Amino acid sequence: MKIIFFGLGSIGQRHANILLKDYTHDLYAFRSSAKSKPNELGIKELYSWDELEKLKPDVAFITNPTSLHIETAIKCAEFGCKLFIEKPIGSSLKDFEKLKKIVKSKKIVTYIAYNLRFHPIILKLKKNIENKKILHARVVCTSYLPTWRPDRDFLKGYSANTNMGGGVILDLSHELDYISYLLGDINKMTGTYSKRSNVTVDAEDFVDYLLETKTTPVNIHINFLSQLRQRYIQIDFDQLTIIADLIDSEIREYKNDILHKTEKVDYQKGQEYSDQIKYFLDNIDNPSMMNNLSEASGLFEKITAFKNHE
Known part of the structure; x- marks a missing residue:
């Protein structure tokens, strides 16, 4: 299976390291520029959406800054990628309805990663x-x-x-x-x-x-x-x-x-992250997996309304 990462900060690297250690999937990293410093994990890098379209990844891990989650998820969903979105779903409701519509129409498998459910x-x-x-x-x-x-x-x-x-x-x-x-x-x-x-x-x-x-x-x-x-x-x-x-x-x-x-x-430190990825991969073809986009959307909407004093 081809898995592409958007964002290799601390949480992206944590997820990628688990996949490298415990699984044999092909990992890729989408970078914003060819001038970016090469990632420390030795993961193959892509620099454009054209390259991604040719690659046809099966899964996208959305682990970039929260403010970029929704726009990145929309693009990946348009390519048919299954989505592992690091919490929270986004930083605002901008384009959230668009994401939900694409996910629903294309029957995209989604998971919103709240690792403490596995603690x-x-x-x-x-x-x-x-x-x-x-x-x-x-x-x-x-x-x-x-x-x-x-x-x-x-x-x-x-x-x-x-x-x-x-x-x-x-x-x-x-x-x-x-x-x-x-x-x-x-x-x-x-x-x-x-x-x-x-x-x-x-x-x-x-x-x-x-x-x-x-x-x-x-x-x-x-x-x-x-x-x-x-x-x-x-x-x-x-x-x-x-x-x-x-x-x-x-x-x-x-x-x-x-x-x-x-x-x-x-409790072994970090085990909830490993258990979370195992759950996601075990349910990779199940659109109704726990905490999918549809299930998680209600809480996300309440959080953003609270933050915006609505």
Whole structure:
């Protein structure tokens, strides 16, 4: 199978390395200019859409800056490529309807890559809360953007720049996705966000959401301005509180303010990315695979409406 990458930044290289290590597909990289520095993975490079048309790739991995996702996906869909689109779908709704129409008319297989759906903690939690009445859920995700990619100038990266699709709302939309996955569709989304520090050029660096899902109310705090790295989900039941900690890879149960049980969950760093690609390739001919464009579009539209104060 021929697979072409659009964007070989950190996430593109992560996906490509998994494919190079675990599979035998032919990989290619689409570059914006022949003057670009050759990629470090030794992947064959293409420099024009004419070359791509002759190549006839089977799959396109859309891993370029968020602001380019939709226009790139449209062009690839027009060539009949199956689409692996790194989250989020895009930075705005511009041309989104066009993408949906092309995907539907050509019956293009699509997948929106939210890797945390494959994290062992999320999978374990989903099983643990099944058919249980949830009173409330709280999610916290804090980190410090300059430490994300220490070998690069963080202010030049897309995360720090609004025009590239950066900011916590889009860049850290994992939490909204896995809450939908765990607790059902988000019916109402309100909250506040702004830029409070110097870790971005102009993008928001924190957001607080108040949500109503299909099953329960949820509040979510996300930032990348904090000196304390945290990522956990707290779920309250009538006689039990669970904290699922994605950093420590454990699930803690509390009763009457006392730690009742701690369950360590086996986790190998990066395994959720490998499991995600395996799922995608195993379902490569299934237009109804989990989190396809049609399924993911509702959340994406809610996120962009929230960001635009609509």
